[in-house]
Amino acid sequence: MLLDYFPQIKALILDMDGVLWRGKQPIGNLAEIFERIKSLGLKFTFATNNATGSVKQYVDKLRSFGVDVSPQQIINSPMAVAHYLKQLYPEGGAVYWIGETGLIEALEQAGFHYSEDGVVAVVAGLDRQFTYEKLRKASFLIQKGIPFIGTNPDKTFPSPEGLTPGAGSILAAIEAASGTPPQIMGKPYPHLFRLALQQMKTQPHETLVIGDRLDTDIIGGVNAGCKTALVLTGVTTRAEAEQFQPKPDWIANSLGELVGVNS
Ligand SMILES: [Mg+2]
Numbered sequence: 001m002l003l004d005y006f007p008q009i010k011a012l013i014l015d016m017d018g019v020l021w022r023g024k025q026p027i028g029n030l031a032e033i034f035e036r037i038k039s040l041g042l043k044f045t046f047a048t049n050n051a052t053g054s055v056k057q058y059v060d061k062l063r064s065f066g067v068d069v070s071p072q073q074i075i076n077s078p079m080a081v082a083h084y085l086k087q088l089y090p091e092g093g094a095v096y097w098i099g100e101t102g103l104i105e106a107l108e109q110a111g112f113h114y115s116e117d118g119v120v121a122v123v124a125g126l127d128r129q130f131t132y133e134k135l136r137k138a139s140f141l142i143q144k145g146i147p148f149i150g151t152n153p154d155k156t157f158p159s160p161e162g163l164t165p166g167a168g169s170i171l172a173a174i175e176a177a178s179g180t181p182p183q184i185m186g187k188p189y190p191h192l193f194r195l196a197l198q199q200m201k202t203q204p205h206e207t208l209v210i211g212d213r214l215d216t217d218i219i220g221g222v223n224a225g226c227k228t229a230l231v232l233t234g235v236t237t238r239a240e241a242e243q244f245q246p247k248p249d250w251i252a253n254s255l256g257e258l259v260g261v262n263s
Helices: 030-039 055-064 077-088 101-109 132-143 167-178 191-200 214-223 238-243 255-259
Strands: 011-014 043-048 074-076 093-098 112-114 121-124 148-150 156-159 162-165 207-211 227-231 250-252
Touching (some): 074 191, 077 101, 077 191, 238 250
Parallel strands (some): 043 074, 093 121, 207 227
């Protein structure tokens, strides 16, 4: 198995879409794969840019595929935002936010509440109820000098009808209106991975980031100082991965192949 080539690895940070599943379809026997990962003594955390779903939804989905995880093993871009704001404002405070369940849940758990004035930050992610009025309010606050923080940069994501607008499209609208770019916490920026490293108490050089996208998972892993593995079960071909700079440390057909489970 490919993991034999890197004995220094003590922990994994895994992307989910395109690594564990495509939509509702699991990729390989996930129960067996994670039994193997546990038997190798590896810690693991799941890290996703997706800012809409709640942690419980991921825990339930993993459990439905026979993978038992605790909520602490799931990290999404809103949690990286909340962690960042909590460092600046340990007591919490008022935030103007544009987003869905995942974002609201993470900010409220960190002691922040929604407000339209007197806020410490404007935080935006994917919001499928986004309106001109929300854009206008965010723009006015940012023009007054309130920090503008984005969950994740993904401009679109695939759907049967075509490319659907993602968080990055909303951030682009707010940037156009306010004249200020967001500070983004999701991949490929390192905050999400740093939070995972902190929770697992592992060092970057002994942690392997596994994902299916070069521009987010692999660049993000490199930015955080981690080792990287690209799996070919998602959006990237082997030829694209071979040519990419920085090249992933490992390229595997699947997560199963990486850890030595052939199912
Ligand atoms: Mg993915």
